[in-house]
Each structure stands twice: as structure tokens, then as C-alpha cells.
Amino acid sequence: MSWAFVRHQWASFLGTFAALLLGVAVISGSLSLWAAAQPRVPDALAATDVVIAAPAFKSAEGGFPVYRPWSPEELSSLLAKLSATPGVRSAVPVRTFYVQRLVDGQPSGDPGEAVHSGAAWSSAGLGGYTIQNGNPPSRSGEVVVPSSAGVPVGAALPVLIAAGPTTWTVTGVTDGGGFYVDDATASSLAGGVRAIGVLADRGASLQVGELGTVLTGDARSAVEPEQDTRTRWLGAQLIIATVFVGGFVAVFVVSSTCAFAVTSRRRELGLLRAVGATPGQVRRLLLTETLLVALLAGVPGAFLGALAAPLLADPFVAAGLEPVGFTVGLSWWAVLISVLVGVVVAAAGVWLSARRAGRVPPLDALRDAAVEKRPMTRTRWVTGILCVLAGGGLALLLPGSSANDKPTIVLMSAMVLLVAATLLAPVLVVPLVRLVPAGRGATGVLVRGAASVAARRLASIAAPVIAAVGFAVLLVGTFQTASVAVDIEDAARIPASSVAARSSAVPGLSETAVRAQQGTSSLPTVVYLPSGEPISAVGGAAFAVPPELGLQVGSTVPLRFADGVVVSLAVSSISSASVELPRDLVRLHDPNALTPVVQLSAPFVASPGAVSMTARAYVEREADEENDLVDLFLAVLLGISVGYTALAVANTVLMATYARRQEFVTLHRTGATPGQTVRVVIVESLLAVVLGVALGLAVAVPALFEARAGLQEEIGAPVTLVMPWPWLLLVAGGCALLAAFASFMPFLRSGLLSGGARTMAG
């Protein structure tokens, strides 16, 4: 029987269907991406049986574990111990370094990948790579390249390494990726060693004690390059946000559509009750209908999402959200789970409406028009007020929370308050309608009259507008305010007017490129405190530490450098911001370190990977790279939330207009021209949009101020609040246009008025 209802009244299920189809597609696509985005064992270690990872430091605030390098002594004793273990065929330290091929003098390939694309030949076996052609490298200046590079054995290969441009001779070609050089060269070019690849027989028992962690199987993925982990984390953030916002908006749209459907079907539900349907049967009927629609929409939606996800792999890599080599396959569990999520979302959305439907009295079958008795039910009041309290309560948590939690709390509190605004919207309809001038014509009177008795209908149309405006203003406002704040912070750091910066093709400037310039620069590296805690440092003059490390001038600290060597240094001064170390010492212990920028004191000298620009342009470029990501996040989240709600606006207005055809027939018969009737409907819809915009702003603007307060606290400087006016206008205008169009649409179908007349006569 439910099926008969769904088939007959497909128009009223269209909104739910579309919302669920889209929602399930978004969720299934996101889950497919998520499934594919799990850390994987690096290709270069694919053939290992066991990987020994160096001791990891996990900060108290969470975040990624950081592996400190072994010192040369620790490494040799570990290697000796491993080699002596029965069953171990070989134990090879993994030494990687920065190398980038120069094609016509220009660095080629992905700069992020290049940071670890050089390796020692002895570790080629860890990836299962063998020589296809030629010989392994035996001395400095020789290299084995992947066959995909297309360079013949014996050819000269110009490359860029951290020291500067150089030319190697190709002695062989492998079936793997990366550039392999002889072990001695590799150990001079690479920093320290943080992983040992082991080829061992099954059952070999490896003991490394405090000196590291034994990883087998998928756990070996823990040693994937830190940069890849970071990239994946960014991608995961987007996926989580998408699922979160997508799920919320889907429930929101489905529940408001269902609530509205119940209101407009009162007569039919009353008839069912009159001929003997119990409240439970009516409730089950509505639930079954919606669940049927959920399945009908969910199955194609899930496949749509899962099939679209592989197409997103390349854009994700290009946007820097997933590491190079990221591919997405068809994930069955993503399809299954998203169909289930669709059903749960639908059930959650229809639950309250179904309960309300069960309480429709049988006498409603006899009422001529579905005149609402009360705009607000007690449940609506109670839930609305509870949501206001919950949202306000969440906002109160803000001052005491950490900087990381703040954006989440602001968003959560805003979401709860959006629900509250939607629930309480009918209360505001009547005062709002009073503002409409009655005028001389009939439109004003009709709108005022109709809107006062149908507060619920206006509130239903306003609901999606509330969400659209709320999300747009909050999301765009928060991000733009944050990026303005970050720009202020960065601009303060670059005093010189002209700089030599890395080109976008390289990860940083080589030593040669830096030495070619006259000016000042700092060489970034990471050193490790005795606890294993990594701290960022720059190569400058003498050892200076910022006050927050709590060290006195003159006190001695044993610092572990990138190559694992521990050097005890005496603090010579207290710096303002970062840890400073003698530049030569940094270069000595971190041969792989690259310089981001040189502040020029003389004209720029051309060098591979270096470009000349103004300091301001440099800051802007760095900020832009980040802003591009932010923009992408925004576009995706806004696209989902606003796109969804636009759908809901159109759907609700269409349903409302269609359900009122009898009323229009009456108007028509009393002498209203079709133009006048349409005008009444459009003015009413626009009124609902105004209500929605006002309520959306009422939620979003305070939340925006909360977000700014959080930022100010974090940066310690006043931040200008960016109110996204263009976005607000765009969303509000778009909603208004859509609502007007959707009110008008049913009239375009010739015969709504005459068709209604026939229904009435019959």
C-alpha cells in the first residue's frame, strides 16, 4: 500500500528523493575517497617483510607521531644486532634525499615527491626493484633511473640536489621509481636514518628494545613520508567536513519536507483514520513510504557517488589533498554504508512528522480546508527552546576550549541554533506579516490574511533559507576573517623589499642558489630535545632560544640533529620567535635542508629553482597556496549546503503552491485574474525568504563574532571581522529568485486553475 502512495504522489516525494539521492551520493563518494586515502606502505618498501621504525614522539595535543633519527652509533649497533638475528636475510637502512631532475635547465616532477626521491642502491631491494639494463651505481656521480624516465644507459643526467645543480651519469635502469645512487653518496646527501627495511624469513623474532618499533604487514605504512601523512590529513578533513555538513543538511531537508507533506496531507490522513487506520498504522505508513523512497534514492545515489569518486582522485592530488599516486577504486562497503546512512537519515527526518501524522484526528477528513489551528505545537516550543539552550550552552564553552576545538564548537553551536530558529520561525511570521503594507489592491490584504493563518507554511519555506544563509555567512565569514588574520601575521615577518624565492616547481632553494644571491636567509631544520620532542629551528648566527623553552643563557642542551648526531650547545641568547642555530652547523648535520627565501641586498642572480619577486608578492603567494585550499574547502561545503537548501526551497514552494490549488480556484472564481493570484503567491514566498534570511543572520552573525574572538585570542591582535556581503546577497537573492520561480511554476502548467476546478466539482 505504501508503494501505491509513493507511486501516486511521486511529486510530493520528489524533494525527499532528490535530497536523499544527492546526500547518499555525497556520502558514498566521500567514503570511497576515505577508503582509498588510508596510509599505505611506500612503494620503495613494498618488498620488505618487516620495517623497524625509529622511536616516535607523540605530542600531548595529538597530531602526527614524529620519528627521531638514530645516531650513527645507535644505527650500527641496531644493524649488527638485526643481521645477527636468525632468519634475517638482510637489514638495510632507508636513506632518502632530495633530488629533482633538470629538463632543459628547469626542475621537473612533483616538488613534494622530490624531497624523498633519492635513495641508496642497497635499499632498492626493499622495493623489490632490480636492474633491467646496465649496472648498479658504484661511485659518486653515478645513478640508476626508473625506466619511465626514458633516459638511456650512459647518458648524462642533470639534476638538482640540496647542494645545487649537478650532473650524474646513468649507469642503469630499474623497474622501480626514484633515483638510486651508491651508498656512500646517499649517506652524505641524506640526513639521518629513521627506518630500516628487513627481509626476513617468516617467524624470525626481531628484538629492538627501546631503539624503535617493529612493524609488519599494513602497519609498515606508519613510515610513509611525513608529508604524505600531512596531505592525507588535509584530505581527511575535507571528507569529514563534507560528510558532516552533507548528513546534517540531508536530515534537515528531509525532515522539513516530510513535516510539510504531513500538513498538506491532513485530509487524506484523516480519511484513513476515519475508515479505521490506527495512529500506529498511519505512522507506519509514513515511515514505510519514506524508507521506500530512501531505498529508491539511496541505491542509485550510492553507486553514483562511488563511481564518481575515482574521477576525483586526480583533482584531489592536484589540490594537494592526497599524495601523488592516489587512486580510488569502487568500494563496496562505501556503497553499502551510504545506502544504510540514507535509510537512517530518512528515518530520522520523518520520525517526528510520522508521529504527528498519527495524531491527525479522523474529523480532519471532513474539514473543507486545511486551516491550521495553532502555528506552534507544544513539542515544537519545547524542542525549539531546548535547542536555543543547547546552542547557547555550547557557545558558553568557547572561552575555556583549546584553539583546535573552537571552530568545531562554533559550527556545532551554530547548527543547533539553526535548528532552533527553524522550529521557532512560525512565531515570527505574524509580526513580520504585519510589516507588509496593506495598500489599496487586494494582494496586500490576501497575503496578510493567508500568511496569518498559515504561519506554518511560511515557516516551512523559510526553513531551508535559514540554513542556506546561516551556513554561507558563517562558513565564508569565518574563513575570510581567518585568512585576513593570517595575512596580518605573515606580512610582519618579511622586512626586505625584494626576495629570491623558490619557484613553484621546487620544494626550496638549493645551497648554490642561496650562495649566488647577496642577502640574508635562514635555513630551516628540525632538532630534537632529549625527550624526543621535535622543534623547528633556523640556521642563523648563534644558538638562541625563545623564552617559552624556559632555558637560561649559558645553560647547555644536548640537541639531536637531523642526521641523528647529538651535539651539546650552550645557549648564547634569548631570541624573539624561533630557535636559532649556527648556519654551518645546520648545513653540516642536515645536508638535505632547503632554504625557502632569501631577502636580497643586491640584484637577483638567476639560478635553477629560484625566482625574483617582491616581499609582498612572496607573502601573498604563500598565503594564496593556503587560501586556494581554503577556497576549495569553502566551495565544496557551500556547494553542498547551499545547493541542498536551494533544492529544498524550490521543493517546499512547489509543494505548497500545488497543495493550495483549491484556494486558488476560489480566488479565481471570486474574480482574481491569474496575474493577481500569482502575485499573491510570489509575495508570500518572498516574505518567507525574508524571514529565513533574517533568522539565518540572527544565528550566523553572533557565531561569526565568537569565531573572531577566538582568532583574536590566538593571534593576540585585533582582527577585522569580514562580513561576506557578496555571498549573503548571492545566497539571499538566489533563494528569492528560486522561491519566486517555484511559486510561479505550477501556474505555467496550463490548467492548474481549471484542473483544480474540475477536482472541486467532482
Place this chain on the structure above:
Amino acid sequence: MLALPPTLVVVRLCRSPPRGWLKSVTTTLQTRQAVELHGVTRRYGTGEQTVTALDRVSVGFAPASFTAVMGPSGSGKSTLLHCAAGLDRVSEGRVLIDGVELGPLREKARTRLRRDRIGFVFQAFNLVGALTAAQNVELPLRLAGRRAAVGQVDAMLAEVGLADRAGHRPSELSGGQQQRVAIARALATRPVVVFADEPTGALDASASREVLRLLRVAVDRHAQTVVMVTHDPLAAAYADRVLFLADGAIVEDLHGPHGAEQIATRMAALS
């Protein structure tokens, strides 16, 4: 022995006893009415705005009788029907259907009683648009969790002259045909009483005649009890008994068939 909770007891009582048993009881106890109202009062609103729609009405409807309820607008005739059918709660007094008092019944039991023992024909919008004529007729049975016996629905439709319209949806039927489907549905459960609320109000003369004839046949041939609210003397002329209401009270109770003109004269005298 287990004590049944009160609702369950009610449910048991509500289950229709076998037809034969009912027949023998109704024939032996001639005093037993299909529907009885004792001192029924219905007020709407509170405080000064209270409107008394029914004022201490007591009346019984005998089995296999056809009663028309007439009266001017606002006389309380629709309220009488709603209260007698359990669609509306009474403010005071008692309503008994087939000997079962409605007052103490909870919503679920009341719904079951309505489903099993009462048939409805409204003025318009009687049918569920999503279902075919046959599905609409079968609806009360399906809501009761039963399936119609093979051929039962077809027989019901044939009786109202719509055997060839079983697969049509309400939107494909004329107004008169829709009302006939509604009558078939109302009779499908063999209810104790059929309440009809202005069943011909939206129909033309010939469709009205057909609908009224079908109600008359149900009473004569199947011993069905029918209570019909109408403002049309022509319609009331089909009944065995005409009740006149004014200001919420019964002012006249005409027994025996009467001509439409006679009824119209009485009506005119009342308003």
C-alpha cells in the same frame, strides 16, 4: 488465571461476533438498538465563547432502519453524526454502538470499533487518491489485517454497478461513481451502522438518486442500519424516519415513509 489488562478486555469485546449469533440476539431482544445516544451534550470552546452544538440529545437507531437527520445550518445535525460515530468526543452523556459504550474507549480501541462496526460516506473526498476503486473498497479490511475473500471486492463493486471500474483511480471516476465506491467501501465490513454525511451534497440529481437507491437497497436487502445527515427533502424521502434538529435538540421525530413535499413543509416550518 491471568487477569487481562482492561484494554485487552475491550479489544475482545470489540471483536465482531459471528453474524448468526448477532441476528439471533437482535431478533430475540427487539429492544437492542444499533446506536443509542443518552443525554448527549457537545460544547465547543471555553468560557464566554462556549457554543452548545448538542443539548442533551437522547435517541436510538433501530437495526435495519434508514434514518434521515435534518435541520437548518448550525442546528447540530453534523455534530450529532460525529458524536454518534465516535469521530468527536461528547461533553456529557453516553453513546453506545452495538451495545458498546464509546466513552471509556482509548483511541486505539475506538479506531478498531470504527473499523469493524461503522461505515462512513462523506460528502466528498471519500477515497484515497493513490488507491484504485477496488483497493479503496478493501481498505478497511486491510487496515484490520484481513484480506478480502476471493471475489468479495468484485461482488461489492458489482452491487454498486461498478464491476468494470475496479482498476480505476478516483481521479478517473465521476463524482457519482466515487460516491458509489464509497458506499461499497462502507458496506464492505458488513458494519452495524453506516453514517452518511450529506452523501448527495455534491452530486447532480440523477447521481443522487442512484446513491440514495443504493443506501435504500442496503437497508432492505441486507438489513443494514443507515443514518444520513441531509438538508435535501428529496433525499430524506428515501428514509423510514426523519429526525428534525434545531438549536442542538431534536424537535420532531417522523416515523414511516413521507413524501418530499411533506418533509419540505416541516423543514420550512422549523427555519
